[in-house]
Amino acid sequence: MNTKRSAAAQGAATPVRADAQRNAARVLAAARRAVASAGLDVSYHEIAREAGVGVGTVYRRFPERDQLMAAVLSDILTELTDTAHRALDCEDAWEGFSLLFTGLALRTAQNAGLSGSLDQHGGPAVAQQRNELVDLTRRVIERAQDQGRLRRDLPWQEVLRLTGAPAAQGCVLGVEPDPAHGHHFALTVLLDGLRTG
Structure with a gap:
């Protein structure tokens, strides 16, 4: 029974990891576009807007x-x-x-x-x-x-x-x-x- 709960928990966690990977890819693609158009000084807010995610997502993926x-x-x-x-x-x-x-x-x-x-x-x-x-x-x-x-x-x-x-x-x-x-x-x-x- 514990094994079933563990497997279910892992299955539930998989979509979250997949979403995080997709968001990371979107942020990186958006950052490339933003840097190409605005230069290396582009803001995190501009990148988040370009990616269609919250600015917190950008900071979580790239804290620095x-x-x-x-x-x-x-x-x-x-x-x-x-x-x-x-x-x-x-x-x-x-x-x-x-x-x-x-x-x-x-x-x-x-x-x-x-x-x-x-x-x-x-x-x-x-x-x-x-x-x-x-x-x-x-x-x-x-x-x-x-x-x-x-x-x-x-x-x-x-x-x-x-x-x-x-x-x-x-x-x-x-x-x-x-x-x-x-x-x-x-x-x-x-x-x-x-x-x-």
């Missing part, structure tokens, strides 16, 4: 702001690292390079201050993820260069730095960028300039 920022950065880096692995798995090195270059450029454009924030938030775990992504990116770039698909007159570090170019688009001499083209147009031009043949 550094924990939240580290989780956001780690989530972005995990996504980009997965893209880098897929890029290395591409038989065509240019296809792999284009995949990763585009992913890096779009994430940088969507998350203002991402590169700088990696140095200020997240601690050793985020630093390790960043280093892994940099190494994978180097391998993707050099593989495309070795196959003669990517111009060789630029070191891999400079090719990596070019992923930040679309994010730098802004008003020039009073002329605003054309929203109909945006980052994708800049990416097309950059990739065309990097490709050989």
